[in-house]
Amino acid sequence: MVEESARAPARTRLLDAAEELFYERGIAATGVDSVLRRAHVAPATLYAHFAGKDHLVAAYLQRRHERWWDVWDDVLERCGDDPVRRALSVFDALAELGSRSRTGRGCAFLGAAVEITDPDHPAHAWLVTGNRLLTDRLRELAAGTGALDADALAAELLLLYDGELAAGRRRATGGSPPPSVAVRDLAAAAVDRHRRAG
Amino acid sequence: MVEESARAPARTRLLDAAEELFYERGIAATGVDSVLRRAHVAPATLYAHFAGKDHLVAAYLQRRHERWWDVWDDVLERCGDDPVRRALSVFDALAELGSRSRTGRGCAFLGAAVEITDPDHPAHAWLVTGNRLLTDRLRELAAGTGALDADALAAELLLLYDGELAAGRRRATGGSPPPSVAVRDLAAAAVDRHRRAG
DNA sequence: GTCTATATGTCGATAGAC
DNA sequence: GTCTATCGACATATAGAC
Incomplete structure (x- = not known):
């Protein structure tokens, strides 16, 4: 859970990263950038899976x-x-x-x-x-x-x-x-x- | 407390406004702008009293x-x-x-x-x-x-x-x-x- | 689906006159 | 101390190629 397996689907990696960061640092304080970096995912990929940060929060x-x-x-x-x-x-x-x-x-x-x-x-x-x-x-x-x-x-x-x-x-x-x-x-x-x- | 008396010192008006907004809507979600508008105070005045938003939060x-x-x-x-x-x-x-x-x-x-x-x-x-x-x-x-x-x-x-x-x-x-x-x-x-x- | 690069808006903070 | 106007940085979101 600490290291997202690079083979897991992008959506899963995003959720794993979001969960850690939102929980640990707070939602507003966590930029989308941080989530992307931790999940090793590109911006556009996030928006292909979620309508926006708010929806990522909802999924979290x-x-x-x-x-x-x-x-x-x-x-x-x-x-x-x-x-x-x-x-x-x-x-x-x-x-x-x-x-x-x-x-x-x-x-x-x-x-x-x-x-x-x-x-x-x-x-x-x-x-x-x-x-x-x-x-x-x-x-x-x-x-x-x-x-x-x-x-x-x-x-x-x-x-x-x-x-x-x-x-x-x-x-x-x-x-x-x-x-x-x-x-x-x-x-x-x-x-x-x-x-x-x- | 709902209506800040326009005669109260700017610092007090700022704190009153900050308290309501930070408490009601959250700290991160509350922009400095909102506080200024509610307190009827200009930006520079805030920074004359507080070193920044973070210090306003501390005072709150x-x-x-x-x-x-x-x-x-x-x-x-x-x-x-x-x-x-x-x-x-x-x-x-x-x-x-x-x-x-x-x-x-x-x-x-x-x-x-x-x-x-x-x-x-x-x-x-x-x-x-x-x-x-x-x-x-x-x-x-x-x-x-x-x-x-x-x-x-x-x-x-x-x-x-x-x-x-x-x-x-x-x-x-x-x-x-x-x-x-x-x-x-x-x-x-x-x-x-x-x-x-x- | 995924990438690189970029647009767009907003927020915190400052400049300079009074 | 207070104002008006504005800067610079950052965050969210998108464009367009692969």
Whole structure:
């Protein structure tokens, strides 16, 4: 992933390069030139595959989303029918994603949401979609636990999830990195609490 | 704050305009031109007050940090000596800040940390400083509660704080806004738990 | 599809008068 | 300190040959 194989298709090399650079340095701060150089691709080739930088950004987010979703699906499958394990799966998936992709700078979607404010941006739809899929699934999993107030539990899980992701960005900021916290344990406690009382 | 008084000093008008635009649309996406137009200030005047856009960004972050810190100090003073109230003060301050400044798009520092990746950027020091002051104070307040593991409690408070701030950004992304959660109650529970057992 | 070379717009910053 | 006018650099995107 660090060195794009020169034999891979240009489109793949472009996406690999874009992913690294957009994630690491930010989207606006990354010029198309940098992507081209890293991918060993000529300008015209990029515009043969993507309508423009904005669409490359959209493809980057789509890819990132699909990878995250695949990981979560895998984890979820391994959970079987245990409703509590399923509700906590998002944190297991988070840990597994960290070992597969670059996550040192926090959540890619959170970062993109900061930089992309125009609703007409081609990538904006992926931000909204990712948002909805996440909240819907959390609600569904929370309801599966038999929690008295499933929406409240889902909101708590989302809070912990966001906190963990934001912390990633905070650590990348430098200075003294704050200590990690066992977020999965906190989530487990939340699930337990909601199963007992409303 | 929406309409900069034309009588205010140029520097103030610039900072007001910069704060609104940087926060609302992002730093990189905001051209110097936009700031100048909104502030009713001529280009040369900006560069008479600031060494460049980067330094305007730094001043923006400094101002934002100081306002946040002032609010938190006020809240903290009203807490008296009650260690639990003091440990939870950050969430009260967050609520109060929301009524004083624009917070609809989440944490300004989190956003800036996404866009500013160069350690040599003039604003980078404020990111690091803000980080350290926050974590130090949380640790201090956590220790004041008599928690058995103050560092762990501080980490939990930070997690909830980050989660709440990230959620703000998520809500701004559009789509179906996730329900808010009573983050202060969760924090209170965390404090309580840490006071009882390690 | 891929290349080299180039057009076009925008942004940050400055010059020089007042 | 403030203005008007403008420069120079860079980034996105395209033209035209292969």
